[in-house]
Amino acid sequence: MVIVGGGPVGLAASVALSSVGVTNTVVEKSTEVYNLPRAIVMDAEIRHGLARCGLESQLDDVLEPMLAADFVDVDGNRLTGIDLHDVQLLGCPAVSKHFQPRLDAMLRQAARNKGAQLVLGREVVEHRVDSTGVEIALDDATTLHGDVLLACDGASSRTRKAAGVQLEDLGFDQDWLVVDIELKDRKAVGLPDLTRQVCDPNRPTTLVSGFRNYYRFEFQLQPGEQPQVMTSTTRVWELLAPWVASSQATLVRTAAYRFHAVVAERFRDGRVLLAGDAAHQMPPFMGQGLNSGMRDAFNVSWKLAYVGNGWCSADLLDSYSAERLPHVRDVVEQSVDTGRLIDQFAGRVSHGVSREAGYGGTRRARGYDDGVVVPGNEAVGKPYSQWHRVDYAEPLAFVALSEAPLTLEGRLGNVPVRSIRADRFLTLNHDVVVVRPDGYVAACCEFAELPGVMATLRERLCVVQ
Numbered sequence: 001m002v003i004v005g006g007g008p009v010g011l012a013a014s015v016a017l018s019s020v021g022v023t024n025t026v027v028e029k030s031t032e033v034y035n036l037p038r039a040i041v042m043d044a045e046i047r048h049g050l051a052r053c054g055l056e057s058q059l060d061d062v063l064e065p066m067l068a069a070d071f072v073d074v075d076g077n078r079l080t081g082i083d084l085h086d087v088q089l090l091g092c093p094a095v096s097k098h099f100q101p102r103l104d105a106m107l108r109q110a111a112r113n114k115g116a117q118l119v120l121g122r123e124v125v126e127h128r129v130d131s132t133g134v135e136i137a138l139d140d141a142t143t144l145h146g147d148v149l150l151a152c153d154g155a156s157s158r159t160r161k162a163a164g165v166q167l168e169d170l171g172f173d174q175d176w177l178v179v180d181i182e183l184k185d186r187k188a189v190g191l192p193d194l195t196r197q198v199c200d201p202n203r204p205t206t207l208v209s210g211f212r213n214y215y216r217f218e219f220q221l222q223p224g225e226q227p228q229v230m231t232s233t234t235r236v237w238e239l240l241a242p243w244v245a246s247s248q249a250t251l252v253r254t255a256a257y258r259f260h261a262v263v264a265e266r267f268r269d270g271r272v273l274l275a276g277d278a279a280h281q282m283p284p285f286m287g288q289g290l291n292s293g294m295r296d297a298f299n300v301s302w303k304l305a306y307v308g309n310g311w312c313s314a315d316l317l318d319s320y321s322a323e324r325l326p327h328v329r330d331v332v333e334q335s336v337d338t339g340r341l342i343d344q345f346a347g348r349v350s351h352g353v354s355r356e357a358g359y360g361g362t363r364r365a366r367g368y369d370d371g372v373v374v375p376g377n378e379a380v381g382k383p384y385s386q387w388h389r390v391d392y393a394e395p396l397a398f399v400a401l402s403e404a405p406l407t408l409e410g411r412l413g414n415v416p417v418r419s420i421r422a423d424r425f426l427t428l429n430h431d432v433v434v435v436r437p438d439g440y441v442a443a444c445c446e447f448a449e450l451p452g453v454m455a456t457l458r459e460r461l462c463v464v465q
C-alpha cells in the first residue's frame with residue numbers, strides 16, 4: 001500500500017493503516033514537515049480516532065481545548081455563538097487547537113514508530129495501474145509497487161489530475177489575508193481565547209486563538225486591494241493595530257489566499273483513492289479542511305484492511321466514495337454558508353443564509369446513508385456517541401452492543417463480530433447497536449430485525465463467500 005503525500009492526512013492514514021495491520025509506504029517530496037501553520041483546530045471525532053490508534057499521550061502534548069466560538073458585530077456584540085468550556089464529545093474536548101507544524105511532526109514520528117516506511121525528499125512523477133497493482137515512479141528513477149495508491153498529495157494533486165478526476169466547483173472563492181502571530185505575553189495583550197468572526201461591514205475579520213502563544217487573524221480582502229501591498233509588514237501591522245501592537249508580538253506568517261469550495265467527482269478510481277485536500281477543499285470558517293481529510297483516512301483504512309485480508313472484495317472500496325463524498329460535500333456547503341453568514345451579518349449582502357449555519361447553530365453534518373450502513377435510525381451513519389465507553393481491543397472488529405448475549409460470529413463471513421453486553425444507555429435505547437471499526441453506527445435495531453440487518457451488512461461489506 002503506497003501513500004503519496006506525507007502531509008497531515010497522508011500521515012494520519014499511515015498511522016490508521018498500521019494500526020489495523022496494513023503495511024504502508026509514504027512518499028513525501030519534502031524532507032522536513034511544513035513549518036508554517038495552516039489548520040488550527042481538531043474536532044473530537046478526529047482526536048478520538050487518533051487516540052484509538054495509540055496516540056493519546058502524544059496528542060495531549062500538541063492540543064489544547066478551544067473554549068468558545070462566536071460571531072460579533074463591529075462593536076463586539078454577540079450575534080450568535082457557542083460556549084465550549086467543559087463540552088466533551090467522545091471523552092475529548094469538543095474542539096481542540098494545535099500548532100500544525102507540531103502536530104505534523106508528531107504524526108510523522110508516529111507513522112515511523114508504527115512501522116511505515118517513509119520515503120522523504122522524493123516526488124512521485126507518474127503512476128501506472130494494471131490488473132495486479134499500481135507502479136509508482138519517483139523522481140530518482142526508482143519505482144514502488146502497491147496494490148492500491150492512496151493519494152494524499154494536497155490541493156494540486158498530481159495523482160488526481162493524472163487519474164482524470166475532475167473537481168466540482170461549489171462556487172465560493174474569496175480572497176483573504178491570513179496573519180499568524182506569536183504573542184510575547186498573551187495575558188498582557190488580553191485577546192479573546194476563542195474563535196471569533198467579526199462581522200465588520202468594512203472588512204469581515206476572523207480571530208482564532210491558537211495553541212499556547214499563537215494567534216491568527218484573517219482579513220477579508222476588498223475589491224482592488226493588491227495582495228503584495230496587503231502583505232507588506234507595514235500594512236499588516238496597521239490591520240492588526242486595533243488588537244495588538246508590533247511591540248507585543250512577532251509575525252509568524254502572512255499570506256494572501258483565495259479560498260475555494262471544491263469536491264472531487266469521485267474519491268475512487270479503481271486502485272487509486274483520493275483523500276484530504278486532493279479530494280476536497282473548503283473555506284476555513286468551520287475549521288473542517290484537515291478534519292475532513294483525516295475522516296477520509298479513518299474511513300478508508302479499515303476497508304483496505306478488510307480487502308487486504310481477503311474478507312471482502314475490492315468492491316467494498318466503492319463505499320469509501322459513497323460515504324465520504326456526500327458527507328464532505330455537505331461540510332463544504334456548510335463552510336460556504338458560514339462564510340456567507342459573516343457577510344450577511346455585516347450587512348454587505350442578503351443571501352438568506354439561516355443563522356443556524358453559525359457556530360452553535362442547529363445545522364449538523366449529514367451522516368452516511370449509503371455504504372456500509374443499514375439506514376432507518378437517526379444514529380446510523382454517524383459517530384457512535386458512546387464509543388469511548390466501550391472496552392475495545394480489536395481494531396478490526398464490528399461490535400454489537402446489547403443487553404442480551406448475542407452470537408454473531410460468522411454472520412459477516414470472516415469479518416470479526418464481537419458481542420458486548422451493555423445497558424440501554426449504551427444501546428441508544430434499542431435492542432442492538434452495531435458499530436463499525438471506525439466507530440460509526442452501522443445499524444440500530446430490535447432483536448427481531450437483527451438477522452435481516454446482519455444480512456444487509458454482509459451484502460454491503462461485499463463479504464467474500
Ligand SMILES: Cc1cc2nc3c(=O)[nH]c(=O)nc-3n(C[C@H](O)[C@H](O)[C@H](O)COP(=O)(O)OP(=O)(O)OC[C@H]3O[C@@H](n4cnc5c(N)ncnc54)[C@H](O)[C@@H]3O)c2cc1C
Binds near residue numbers: 122153290
Ligand atoms: C489558512 C488556512 C487555514 C486552515 N485552517 C484549518 C483549520 O482550522 N482546520 C482544518 O481542519 N483545516 C484547515 N485548513 C485546511 C488544512 O490546512 C488542509 O486541509 C490540510 O493541510 C490538508 O492536508 P493534506 O495532507 O490533505 O494536504 P497537504 O497538507 O497539502 O499535504 C500534501 C503533501 O503531499 C506532498 N506532495 C504533493 N505532491 C507530491 C508528489 N507528487 N510526490 C510526493 N509528495 C507530494 C506535499 O509536499 C505535502 O506535504 C486551513 C488551510 C488554510 C490554507
